[in-house]
Amino acid sequence: MAFIACGKKAELPSQFTTAQEQAVIYPDYRDIVIPSNIAPLNFLVKDNEADECVAEFRGEKGSMLVASGDELTIQIDTTEWRSLLSENRGKTITVNIYAHHNDGWTKYKEHTLTVAEEDIDPYLSYRLIEPGYELYRQLGLYQRNLTNWNVHTIYENNRTFSNDDNHCINCHNYKNYSTEHMVFHVRAQHGGTMVINGDKATKIQIKDSLILASGVYPSWHPKHNWVAFSTNKTGQTFHMYHDEKIEVIDEASDLLFYDADKNEVRHILNTQDYLETFPCWSPEGNYLYYCCAHEPQLAEVPDSASAQVLLQHYDSIHYNLMRVTFDEKTLEFGEPEMVVDCATQGKSISVPRVSPDGRYVLYTLGDYGQFHIWHKSSDLWVKNLANDTCYALKEANSTDVDSYHSWSSNGRWIVFSSRRMDGNYTRPHIAYFDKQGHAHKAFCLPQEDPRQNILLLKSYNVPELTKDAVRVSESTLHETIYNTEPTSAKYVKTARSTKTGLKDGVDAVTGASPKAGAVSKQ
């Protein structure tokens, strides 16, 4: 079988010398496990001496040849690729790369693509934004169809700078891998939290004098229209002589429970000296996992000093993985219990995500803090909830940042943000998670033009897999964001409305110590 690529007919060279090493390709798609429904893994051959290349994909059933185009780009025909993968589901495809040099053809050592039995959820949502930093301008939420090259714009902010319209969007989250229910935040102008139900959108505001800030990191309850939010007072600062660039710290954080049907919000945890964040429901909805750091000094200093106090020992703030039980009939949460104690090991945990079958908690482990997307030490780990063992996903991890991950609905694939390609710009990476609980080598989200990963000057944030495409239209979101005022969620007072962990005389809301003679709000 021969194919034409970029006007050239691909033919296997009849004479060649054999190299002992594999070809260097970009992105690195060598020896990986892939879903059969993934778009073609187009790549560049990194061989400065070569003037043309041919790639041969040979499976147990079928094969194909692809000739290189400009800059030694191997771009694969989608139809043939899909056919080859579907015919070789559960089998291995070998890839042979031939490069033509001045002295003739070289055949590199082959690499393999193993086609898994299980498919990946076909839609990947993400945000595109310049990597980190304080300022933002144009950004958007997009959804990529993983089976082809289609990218759908879920919502983009204003393209033209305007003080009246500038806004940020972040923290998109779905209920049960379906786009039927979705949530994301709008900050600055037109601010609010967007709650999407099918093709309808409403803008709400989670704000109360007893709540630290607005809702931040969300997690939909798997069965009901309930969302657990963290509420965080977050700050970031910039290193001046360090391998890391940014440190993001929460000077305070609590957990909230939001009922989307009743538009009511109440506290799950409300503490002064504990920093709770990144809530995540278990698949049954009977546990809420979250990360928590104990910082006793926060009970002793006024709010205004919290950030400086924490910054002084930013590299010894350690978050543990915790959980509370939840009774969906009474809406009562239990007492916190430790799931993974990282602090005693001098490590810190972030972004817990429970697998759809409830067997594993996938999380990011780093040396300190919770914003591991800026920590090179961060790696993906899992805890096997059945036997209480924790281990790193070594095959999927890299020496650079690996963080912000999510599962596919069948639990066999994970997608996460990684800075492994250049240390700065995050790209979504996909890894197979087998039935034995081991992850395999991760591969970068394929692009029609593989140079896109080099040329794109934005990062992919918060990759989330879903089974279906987003239903709400961009115009509906635009209309709701621009032309409706947010509806304030009603705060429901409970026993947990009173902040715990406060020293005597410290203000419950602000944490500030009253001046002599002043009357405490407590």
Place this chain on the structure above:
Amino acid sequence: MAKNKTPKQNGGAGKTAGTTKSVSSEKVKGESSIKRHLPLLPIPVIVFLLVWVWAAWWQGDVFRMVRENSFFAFDKTLMTYEISKPYGILWCIGRVLLTTFRYPWLGGLLLSLMLTASCWLFGYALRLKPVLRWIQYLPLGIFTSIFTYQGLSNYFEAESGHVMGIPFCILVILLVWAIIIRSFSRKPSPSIIKTPKDETPTQNHLQLIIAILMLVIPMAYAHYERPYVRPIAKMQVAIINQDWKKVIDVAHDNAEQSYRPLAANYAIALVQTGQIAESLFDIRLDYDSLYICGLNGDRSNAANMYVMECDYHAGLVETAYHHAMESMAMEGPTVRNLKMLCKTSLIRNEWEVAEKYLTIINKIPFEGDFIAKYQPMLRDTALINADPEIQMVRLLEPVHDTFENRYIQPVFLGYNAGLYEGRSINALWNSLMVHIYTKTMQDFLARCQPLQGSTPPTSVAQALTLMANKNPNLLQMFNGLNMYQGSLVSFIEDTRQYMTEEVVDTGVITSAQNRALHARTLFSKYKGYYPYYYFFGNLKATKKRTTTESSSAGVN
């Protein structure tokens, strides 16, 4: 042919002669004779040459900086977003044309061709008679006027595609218009290159005068209202070329001007040449307001025009990367911020991302020199450290990690104000200079301790001599201060009258007001002399310091 025409046929000249009855017939005869002998000139050609010189020589550095703050690459992936914006294709055409200003004479040639052709087509499309043909040069005046009025705003947080895109768009419209006219009316077109046959010398020369005025009036306006634009752009181009002497020369040539970008560029050159402790006060540091608009068209303090470069040359490589990334987030990629991202990544040995930036820069037309210089530095630390500019940056890098928010902004000043430990004597000079610049003299004296027993550089010695008035022991602690005492005494005597309250007809002028009133006059006499700066310079900052009590306030 013109010689054979009657005065009436000759239009303006003939009318003037024919209607001025009070003038003697001899005089009219004489004038007509002179006019007949004046040569007819190929005005479009002359205008083309004049505009070329204006764009390349007079405004060349400004256009170059517009280009440096622009971005165009021959790559669909890189340009997709820009094209998708309103009028994106037009602005991208403007940007691609602008890339030629990498070489101002090339860019100037292109711009001049567009403007001259537009003028000619404008005249043709309006079917202007010879007597009114000067009108065709009004579009040239509109362009030069707007460009001059905009000044730094042409390239500060602005859509750079406008500068060449709008003239291009107008050219195309006029071309289409002219083609339509030509198609239907067969109207003959006046010659572009040859001497015009239907114009009198007066008509002909009037066109030239108008065209010259279209250039000269904006130049005069710039001289009085935007005098800082060309010097600042010239310094920025010199910094790109690492021509530190030129930066310093431009600053000295414009020492009476006082604008933050100018002072920042000057300080960068002084740091790079090791002269910061000798020559910082050679220019006026009072900071007049300048016309510059940022995003959304609001007036800006122009900090983003120099902060990134100042961070970099102060050794704060990570902070420079930070600000370059902020610049990219807010304005999109530009040649300027991409180059900074690339250089700082190389210095940080972040090879993969540096390679990414090099790949992108390599797709920008006319950036071969940059690629030729920095591409070999990939994965070659020795080559990076051998670069003279980077060597100086390395000398100033922090010794320990801290966070930016611990310092007063801008960080390149705040960091040096709080410096406790440096890698080189240059770091100490910078710190000392920040303190005497911000007039935080106690901190300055504390940091002078390592210099005890040595001969300090000029500005430091002058500051120490000034402080010795209150603490005579200083004269024994440092060498060579005695030689500055005499000049200090004369300075104090000379300026005493300006340091006290003064009663005038309209009321009492305070000491500070008095000093402010006379600072400008005294500058030419005491240029480069630190005690002058201490008492008369940067008074706004000094006032700030006294009212906001922070020890490092006044950093601005």
